[in-house]
Amino acid sequence: MSGYALRQAIRDVLGHFWSESFGQIYPTLADLSADGLVELTRANGDSKPRFAITARGLEHLRARLSEPPQSARPRNGTLLRLFFGRRLGIDGCRDLLEQARNQAVEQLAGFDAIRREIEAEEPTDDHPYFLLTVSAGEHAARAAQAWAEESLLVLDRIESGS
Amino acid sequence: MSGYALRQAIRDVLGHFWSESFGQIYPTLADLSADGLVELTRANGDSKPRFAITARGLEHLRARLSEPPQSARPRNGTLLRLFFGRRLGIDGCRDLLEQARNQAVEQLAGFDAIRREIEAEEPTDDHPYFLLTVSAGEHAARAAQAWAEESLLVLDRIESGS
DNA sequence: AGGTACATGTAAGTAGTTACATGATTAC
DNA sequence: GTAATCATGTAACTACTTACATGTACCT
Numbered sequence: 001m002s003g004y005a006l007r008q009a010i011r012d013v014l015g016h017f018w019s020e021s022f023g024q025i026y027p028t029l030a031d032l033s034a035d036g037l038v039e040l041t042r043a044n045g046d047s048k049p050r051f052a053i054t055a056r057g058l059e060h061l062r063a064r065l066s067e068p069p070q071s072a073r074p075r076n077g078t079l080l081r082l083f084f085g086r087r088l089g090i091d092g093c094r095d096l097l098e099q100a101r102n103q104a105v106e107q108l109a110g111f112d113a114i115r116r117e118i119e120a121e122e123p124t125d126d127h128p129y130f131l132l133t134v135s136a137g138e139h140a141a142r143a144a145q146a147w148a149e150e151s152l153l154v155l156d157r158i159e160s161g162s
Numbered sequence: 163m164s165g166y167a168l169r170q171a172i173r174d175v176l177g178h179f180w181s182e183s184f185g186q187i188y189p190t191l192a193d194l195s196a197d198g199l200v201e202l203t204r205a206n207g208d209s210k211p212r213f214a215i216t217a218r219g220l221e222h223l224r225a226r227l228s229e230p231p232q233s234a235r236p237r238n239g240t241l242l243r244l245f246f247g248r249r250l251g252i253d254g255c256r257d258l259l260e261q262a263r264n265q266a267v268e269q270l271a272g273f274d275a276i277r278r279e280i281e282a283e284e285p286t287d288d289h290p291y292f293l294l295t296v297s298a299g300e301h302a303a304r305a306a307q308a309w310a311e312e313s314l315l316v317l318d319r320i321e322s323g324s
Numbered sequence: 325a326g327g328t329a330c331a332t333g334t335a336a337g338t339a340g341t342t343a344c345a346t347g348a349t350t351a352c
Numbered sequence: 353g354t355a356a357t358c359a360t361g362t363a364a365c366t367a368c369t370t371a372c373a374t375g376t377a378c379c380t
Contacts, residue, residue: 004331014245017238021369026333047377049331058249065250069239069258073341076179077231079298083176085291087220088227093291096231128320129247129255132313136241143305147298158290166359183341188361209349211359235369 002049003029016107016137032057082151090159094152101148107141164211165191178269178299194219244313252321256314263310269303 001009003025010020029051032038037057042049053061078096085093115134118127163171165187172182191213194200199219204211215223240258247255277296280289 002331003333004329014242015236017236017241017245019235019237022332023334023369023371024367026331030333047330061246062249062251065243065246066254069243071239072234072237073181074177074179075181075234077233079179079295080176081227081231082291082298083179083295084223084227085294086288087224089224092228126248128316129244132247132316133241133245135313136238136244136309139305139309140302143301147301151294151297154290154294164359165361166357184360185341185343185362186339188359192361209358 001051003051005048006051014133016111017133090155094155097148097152097155101145101152104141104145104148108138108145111138111141163213165213168213176295178273179295252317256317259310259314259317263307263314266303266307266310270300270307273300273303 003022006029007020007022007025010018029038033040033051036054037060038051039054040049040051078100081088081096082093111134115131115138118130118134121127165184168191169182169184169187172180191200195202195213199216199222200213201216202211202213240262243250243258244255273296277293277300280292280296283289
């Protein structure tokens with residue numbers, strides 16, 4: 001695919017756990033091409049550029065996938081604000097939690113659509129792995145929804161005097 | 163508290179949803195001090211420096227807490243590797259999932275300790291908010307554990323031929 | 325013909341960590 | 353007295369995003 005199409009695929013398919021910008025994609029694609037890990041095979045009268053991974057690229061990919069994943073530094077703005085909830089005020093907290101709940105519900109609907117899309121396709125050996133990542137999103141979103149709803153009830157109890 | 167103590171508090175208390183490095187803390191503390199939002203009040207023969215938030219600092223904090231939280235770009239190395247699970251190989255996937263499960267279990271033990279610590283303290287108006295963030299961690303960790311364990315079973319089914 | 329989507333690339337800026345340098349205080 | 357901890361600060365570096373610049377292909 002093209003770098004442009006690659007970015008769309010990353011956004012649409014890996015969107016809930018990964019992201020890349022053009023500023024990352026194009027230089028990286030150029031480096032990979034220079035190292036012979038991908039090839040630009042623009043066929044005959046083809047209007048669209050087609051990068052494809054090479055045999056050496058596949059080897060390299062396997063090696064990179066085997067590297068231990070490094071966890072990103074945690075940075076959750078919602079939880080930081082709730083931690084200082086007394087300073088923020090109870091209405092601000094309620095807004096944050098309602099937003100968190102709504103976001104979780106939307107995500108669940110999105111995952112449901114992705115899951116049905118995958119299951120409607122001709123099954124391949126990759127599908128079980130794709131579904132693993134969807135399942136991770138579903139578990140996380142359900143947990144987020146449950147937490148937000150419980151927490152809204154806790155706020156009610158705080159407000160009605162404890 | 164001192165910048166040094168602040169960093170320890172961030173690591174120990176907010177560790178599961180926030181982090182700051184010295185390279186962030188000291189310049190920021192200097193800026194806040196210059197703007198009169200914090201004050202260094204080193205009492206008489208006190209060996210330890212004590213930064214404290216000022217009245218204007220509290221106002222500023224409230225304003226900053228009211229800003230909408232911006233979500234960081236997603237970057238989950240474990241899910242990225244599992245997405246390409248067929249390339250990584252089933253044993254590599256198993257390692258990733260076992261690590262994810264163990265990490266979740268450890269986190270749950272940590273949250274349990276924090277919760278008991280908070281509940282043992284003299285209750286303050288802040289405690290319900292602290293517990294909200296602990297609860298978020300517990301929900302997320304329980305979801306991660308359940309997902310990892312389900313997924314390990316899925317791997318078994320993949321391996322035993324589908 | 326003109327707008328939208330496709331396509332690439334880069335410079336400037338943002339946000340942060342890591343590593344280093346330095347010294348004071350406390351514990352044993 | 354010496355090792356560990358407390359304490360501050362900064363320069364170099366990493367890893368990205370945003371915004372801009374530029375052009376092509378496709379649809380109506």
